[in-house]
Amino acid sequence: MVAKIIDGKAISEKMRAGLAKEVSNLVRHMPKPGLAVIVVGDDPASHVYVRSKAKQTIEVGMESFEYQLPASASEHQLLDLVATLNNDERVDGILVQLPLPHHINAEKVLRAIAPAKDVDGFHPLNVGLVATGSGGMVPCTPLGSMILIKSVRDNIAGLNAVIVGRSNIVGKPMAQLLLQESCTVTIAHSRTADLPAVVGAADILVAAVGRPEMVRGTWVKPGSVVIDVGINRVAAPDGKSKLVGDVAFGECLDRAAAITPVPGGVGPMTISCLLQNTLRAATARRA
Numbered sequence: 458m459v460a461k462i463i464d465g466k467a468i469s470e471k472m473r474a475g476l477a478k479e480v481s482n483l484v485r486h487m488p489k490p491g492l493a494v495i496v497v498g499d500d501p502a503s504h505v506y507v508r509s510k511a512k513q514t515i516e517v518g519m520e521s522f523e524y525q526l527p528a529s530a531s532e533h534q535l536l537d538l539v540a541t542l543n544n545d546e547r548v549d550g551i552l553v554q555l556p557l558p559h560h561i562n563a564e565k566v567l568r569a570i571a572p573a574k575d576v577d578g579f580h581p582l583n584v585g586l587v588a589t590g591s592g593g594m595v596p597c598t599p600l601g602s603m604i605l606i607k608s609v610r611d612n613i614a615g616l617n618a619v620i621v622g623r624s625n626i627v628g629k630p631m632a633q634l635l636l637q638e639s640c641t642v643t644i645a646h647s648r649t650a651d652l653p654a655v656v657g658a659a660d661i662l663v664a665a666v667g668r669p670e671m672v673r674g675t676w677v678k679p680g681s682v683v684i685d686v687g688i689n690r691v692a693a694p695d696g697k698s699k700l701v702g703d704v705a706f707g708e709c710l711d712r713a714a715a716i717t718p719v720p721g722g723v724g725p726m727t728i729s730c731l732l733q734n735t736l737r738a739a740t741a742r743r744a
């Protein structure tokens with residue numbers, strides 16, 4: 458079997474083309490939807506992601522508001538900015554780029570975002586709504602991962618889904634989405650006993666553990682769908698660096714039915730889903 462490589466870049470581009478059309482229709486009778494992104498500190502990767510978000514926001518015809526705070530910014534300053542944006546009529550979506558510097562309590566900041574503007578879906582109200590299947594903003598990476606799964610499998614009801622990783626941002630919400638699709642869901646993690654055996658039972662595997670190439674090809678069930686959420690920068694043989702996922706991609710090519718690459722898999726979907734959530738927030742808020 459030669460695995461189908463799921464092209465997240467192409468799927469995310471198609472999504473943005475659709476969003477751009479929807480936005481152009483919408484702005485005939487209401488102001489442009491607006492997304493505010495806050496980044497605190499100098500983490501180079503965070504700045505790359507925030508720049509991509511701003512560029513793509515503008516490309517689909519929405520308004521982008523970018524706020525860069527120094528690493529020395531206080532929690533109080535950040536909370537003040539969030540409060541201002543909560544009350545800014547031009548802003549439909551607010552995103553605080555993670556990770557935040559250690560002196561800031563990220564949970565407190567995420568709870569301060571108005572749930573209706575929480576386009577990351579990290580506020581406890583949205584977490585609860587998603588968990589109970591009652592709507593709510595769905596976090597972007599799990600949402601993008603689900604779209605990629607659906608691009609290769611129409612009906613996943615009854616399949617065994619294994620998520621490796623139990624983060625609030627990916628693992629836990631991913632489990633809720635797969636449950637809603639009637640999968641039998643297991644959340645495994647770094648301390649799971651006999652992880653290879655657990656992974657080996659997965660018809661759908663979502664790797665989101667943040668460890669470069671931890672999931673080996675021999676673990677993967679033949680014919681499965683493998684979604685690799687990991688983005689790890691590692692040393693390359695030429696002395697430079699390269700990005701790898703949490704799955705040993707090459708080892709899976711003759712076992713999986715379909716697999717996402719890194720880069721070019723889940724990563725690009727995250728930003729397209731953010732724009733989709735922003736459009737959703739704008740439509741709901743102004744209805």
Ligand SMILES: Nc1nc2c(c(=O)[nH]1)N[C@@H](CN(C=O)c1ccc(C(=O)N[C@@H](CCC(=O)O)C(=O)O)cc1)CN2
Nearest residue numbers: 506552553554555556577597598720721722724725727
């Ligand atoms: N508030 C949030 N913070 C963070 C999130 C998030 O969803 N909300 N997710 C990640 C970072 N992230 C978006 O913020 C993100 C990560 C990766 C990509 C992406 O397109 N990756 C490319 C590779 C890019 C590279 O060369 O480094 C790919 O996988 O092809 C987009 C967005 C943490 N913080």
Ligand SMILES: [Mg+2]
Nearest residue numbers: 559561562563
């Ligand atoms: Mg902290």
